[in-house]
Amino acid sequence: MAEYRRALLDKEKCMTSSIPECVQAQNRLFRSGKTLDLAFRKSQLRLLKGEIINRTKDIEAALYEDLGKGADEAYMSEIGLVLEAINHQMRHMKVYAGIHQHPVPLSQFPALYETVRIPYGTVLIMAPWNYPFYLAMVPLVEALAAGNTVVLKTGHAAVATSKVIREIIETVFDPEYVSVYTEGHEEIEELLEQKFDSIFFTGGKKLGTIVMEAAAKNLTPITLELGGKSxxxxxxxxxxxxxxxxxxxxxxxxxxxxxxxxxxxxxxxxxxxxxxxxxxxxxxxxxxxxxxxxxxxxxxxxxxxxxxxxxxxxxxxxxxxxxxxxxxxxxxxxxxxxxxxxxxxxxxxxxxxxxxxxxxxxxxxxxxxxxxxxxxxxxxxxxxxxxxxxxxxxxxxxxxxxxxxxxxxxxxxxGMGASGMGQYHGRWGFETFTHIKSIAVKPDCRILDLPFRYNDRRPWMAKVIRRLLG
CATH class of the missing domain: 3.40.309.10 (Aldehyde Dehydrogenase; Chain A, domain 2)
Structure with missing residues (x-):
């Protein structure tokens, strides 16, 4: 009952409070472990997909108002690609999030080497105005599939599309899970003052440099998708x-x-x-x-x-x-x-x-x-x-x-060099929003414990080590 009341309190705070309080609420939700459940992640993506389908006409109208995009271009270059990204993550999430086994070096036998990807936590996604729906929603989808909570900053110059995105997000998600901000530079400055666990930025080099400087203060992992003269x-x-x-x-x-x-x-x-x-x-x-x-x-x-x-x-x-x-x-x-x-x-x-x-x-x-x-x-x-x-x-x-x-x-x-760093889409998007942990599992049986690595090894064992590692 206490957890339920806290969740309600966090939701009310996120809906009415400042950016720092909302980020704190998202941190609490992530640490509760709720987003680690794959069934929860899939259910949230399924809800998002349904709302996008229901609001397709509204999204098309907003993209026309902001950028003059016709309905076919809007669906082909934005809406359809977002739906495709949701489908991909829902199909492959279990494999991407699973434990993967790797070969064991002979010198460490017997052992089991495993890797597993864990979400960073609360991430900031900053989207541009040129593909305002696609470039906001695809990173969002991949961050949620990876198990994070998300603060989303839309491309505020695309006013109509930002408004629709906000309506979709607030309809589908609780704000302590996903919150959205649609205003200009003052909001950007305040967001960059917060400590996030990862930052994903798409936009120009000038603002990208500012974002990277802000991330460096907290040693925050960052992905930059910039541009350049292609x-x-x-x-x-x-x-x-x-x-x-x-x-x-x-x-x-x-x-x-x-x-x-x-x-x-x-x-x-x-x-x-x-x-x-x-x-x-x-x-x-x-x-x-x-x-x-x-x-x-x-x-x-x-x-x-x-x-x-x-x-x-x-x-x-x-x-x-x-x-x-x-x-x-x-x-x-x-x-x-x-x-x-x-x-x-x-x-x-x-x-x-x-x-x-x-x-x-x-x-x-x-x-x-x-x-x-x-x-x-x-x-x-x-x-x-x-x-x-x-x-x-x-x-x-x-x-x-x-x-x-x-x-x-x-x-x-x-991108590469001046055009950015880091990658996303599909498996790479899942990996961008996760940390890969390497784990070595050894049996605790002394009979299987090779004595070569210990300091009380016999002289002949040193020759064996050089042969194994040479």
Whole structure:
């Protein structure tokens, strides 16, 4: 009865109290052991899935209001992927959370070596605004599957989607289990003052640096999913029509506001003109009405993007609408590495296209820049493909496609260097929110206790040790 009253008290405090009190309530719930039960975790994910299905129309409407996403794009790039992540974790949670046995070194025989993953505790998840539902809910799903309690900070610039997320979370979960915050920088500052057991951040490098500094004060494990200037390379052997079709899809999805979107394109000089013609054809094919492209999230981002456009280099597009915050798909040609548009991540529907003549020189030029989150190569040249697979540094990518590396729960997603640290999706998401414990189990029978390691060993035993370990 006392535990029940405490749970009710924690719930009331979390609903009305400050951030520190809510984090404390979540800590108490985690330490009670309730979230360690796999049946409890599955039941909570099942409830979340049901509420998302019930609120699909509301989520689609919110994504349209925030980013101008149509219903099909909203489901394909956000809602459906979240449901898929829930299904994956529910199917495989038992295996991921189970005890796994490992080979025993001969020198330690007889023994049993095991590993088991345990949840960190109370974790902070900070989501961005560009895929406000997907990039909030997938880490949440994986953190809950792993057995944690969660404080979720939504991408507050996506006001309508943040509101729906809050309604879903408060309908499904008790706040001492999952709580959600939807406001701006003051809330972020207060959240980062708390001591969490793990922090998961998706967003820009500037805020990511602040988050990492805050985590360092408490030696908190952190996962950073950042961005960067992700290149797409089209060599002389590529299928130009297919390359143009898939680049247009990946670049202008969500009005270019995608962390793994092709940021710029580099094309072999021998096929440059043909590729540009194919690119223009694809833009007209996929966007016959330029007004159907999504909108830029805020006026400030809109003005920043317009400032990157050199009118003298616009090959396709270039028109923009301030009242609707829309910029039509725009391609800039004859761009150099020193142009303003090549200095920072674009994060909008602007595609600068450069030329190159030597593949290895191009790879070295890209390596001299900050490591990108994604890398895309369109090529039939096996040597070029192998170079990108085995040598070129980046978080993840595609050969002869764009974007789709993040669409599977069977491979990890994450950055490298300046584009982030840590991975998630599927098994890797479960592992991100857990600590792996190694345990050696020895029989307590003296007959099976090898005397070699003890200090009273006989001289000949030292030779045996060197042979076993050498």
């Amino acid at each position: 290149p797409v390379v089209v060599d002389e052997s590529a299928n130009l029509a297919m390359a143009a079709r898939r680049i247009v899809f990946g670049k202008f999805l969500n009005a270019g506001q995608t962390c793994v979107a092709p940021d710029y394109c580099v094309v072999h000089e021998s096929v440059y003109d043909d590729f540009m013609a194919a690119l223009g054809h694809e833009i007209r094919r996929q966007y016959p009405d330029p007004e159907e492209i999504g909108k830029i999230i805020t006026p400030a981002h809109y003005e920043r993007l317009l400032g990157l456009v050199n009118p003298d280099k616009v090959i396709f597009g270039g028109r923009a609408s301030g009242p609707t915050l829309q910029i039509e798909p725009t391609v800039l040609g004859d761009v150099s590495w020193d142009d303003p548009i090549m200095q920072d991540e674009i994060f909008g529907p602007l595609l600068p296209v450069l030329k190159y003549s030597d593949f290895r020189t191009l790879m070295e030029t890209i390596q001299d820049r900050p490591t990108p989150l994604a890398f895309y190569l369109f090529s039939r040249n096996r040597l070029h493909q192998e170079y990108v697979k085995k040598i070129q540094p980046f978080g993840g990518g595609c050969i002869n496609d764009t974007i789709i590396q993040l669409a599977s729960d069977w491979v990890p997603f994450g």
